[in-house]
Amino acid sequence: MKAVKTSPDVASTYADQVDGLYYYLIGVSVFFTIAICALIIYFSVRYRRQSDADRPAPTKDGKLLEILGSVIPFILVMIMFFWGAKLYFDARMPPKDAIEILVTGKQWMWKLQHPNGKREINDLHVPVGVPIKLTMTSEDVIHSFYLPDFRKKMDVVPGKYTQMWFKPEEEGAYNLFCAEYCGTEHSLMVGKLYVVGQEEYEKWLNTRWVDGAPMANVDTNDPVAAGEEIWDTNCAAACHTGKAGAIAPNIVDKFGTMRDLEGGEQILMDENYVRNSMQNPNEHIAKGYPAAMVSFKGTLNTTQMNQVIAYLKSRSTADSE
Numbered sequence: 001m002k003a004v005k006t007s008p009d010v011a012s013t014y015a016d017q018v019d020g021l022y023y024y025l026i027g028v029s030v031f032f033t034i035a036i037c038a039l040i041i042y043f044s045v046r047y048r049r050q051s052d053a054d055r056p057a058p059t060k061d062g063k064l065l066e067i068l069g070s071v072i073p074f075i076l077v078m079i080m081f082f083w084g085a086k087l088y089f090d091a092r093m094p095p096k097d098a099i100e101i102l103v104t105g106k107q108w109m110w111k112l113q114h115p116n117g118k119r120e121i122n123d124l125h126v127p128v129g130v131p132i133k134l135t136m137t138s139e140d141v142i143h144s145f146y147l148p149d150f151r152k153k154m155d156v157v158p159g160k161y162t163q164m165w166f167k168p169e170e171e172g173a174y175n176l177f178c179a180e181y182c183g184t185e186h187s188l189m190v191g192k193l194y195v196v197g198q199e200e201y202e203k204w205l206n207t208r209w210v211d212g213a214p215m216a217n218v219d220t221n222d223p224v225a226a227g228e229e230i231w232d233t234n235c236a237a238a239c240h241t242g243k244a245g246a247i248a249p250n251i252v253d254k255f256g257t258m259r260d261l262e263g264g265e266q267i268l269m270d271e272n273y274v275r276n277s278m279q280n281p282n283e284h285i286a287k288g289y290p291a292a293m294v295s296f297k298g299t300l301n302t303t304q305m306n307q308v309i310a311y312l313k314s315r316s317t318a319d320s321e
């Protein structure tokens with residue numbers, strides 16, 4: 001008989017941990033559901049009107065019962081809380097040595113870009129044993145990047161960046177889904193994650209040819225160089241110069257640092273801050289400078305904004321994150 005599959009394959013130790021918590025939740029729920037149902041049935045038979053069971057006066061003082069009735073559920077739910085919180089924090093904090101891959105969701109495909117600029121559509125190649133950080137955004141509606149075998153899922157939202165990470169531990173091909181209904185062809189917004197050996201990944205990353213045949217959907221375009229060009233041609237180099245009398249602060253090497261704002265607040269210069277500043281420059285005004293920047297909303301597309309961010313990251317002198 002074919003075994004019934006109760007969950008997707010397990011592709012990482014994190015997936016095992018999520019399953020552990022999941023089974024704990026199911027176990028607690030099933031235990032109490034059965035216990036409560038069984039007691040309801042037992043009591044309704046035992047103490048039915050016609051039965052001659054003992055019916056002593058109600059207990060007024062049940063301290064032990066009260067303490068057990070509070071402490072046991074408290075312990076059970078605190079286990080859920082701390083276990084869940086630990087897994088949540090693990091999932092939210094990518095390791096520093098992670099390879100960063102840019103993900104753009106679009107009706108109805110996944111566009112992916114590797115650190116050297118190599119691009120793929122709906123396929124994602126990653127090396128085994130190395131943490132992979134995904135920095136994700138959408139060109140249209142909300143999508144959700146879902147790797148069921150890794151028990152990792154994160155919304156991909158237009159106008160901002162979200163992140164998720166995973167560590168592939170075994171070579172193989174895994175499913176990649178969009179898990180947020182995003183239009184008529186949502187169900188076709190699927191892809192494959194290919195976990196390959198380190199050497200194979202390097203080779204794959206640095207060649208446009210595999211087995212003598214050109215690979216589909218491959219396009220290399222160095223995002224840092226492209227970002228620098230955009231930076232230089234869009235007044236950024238003339239405004240954010242750092243020279244005396246400049247109308248904007250010199251931020252070219254400041255990615256990952258805290259920036260002072262008018263009004264005394266500080267803000268971290270991260271992907272979301274840079275992107276938001278390009279689109280809504282007057283939302284956060286740098287301390288000591290006029291609100292003089294123009295918006296690049298509609299002028300720069302998602303890819304170009306990603307390139308500008310890649311350039312600023314490459315120039316950063318901060319110990320990033």
Ligand SMILES: [Cu+2]
Nearest residue numbers: 143178182189
């Ligand atoms: Cu989608």
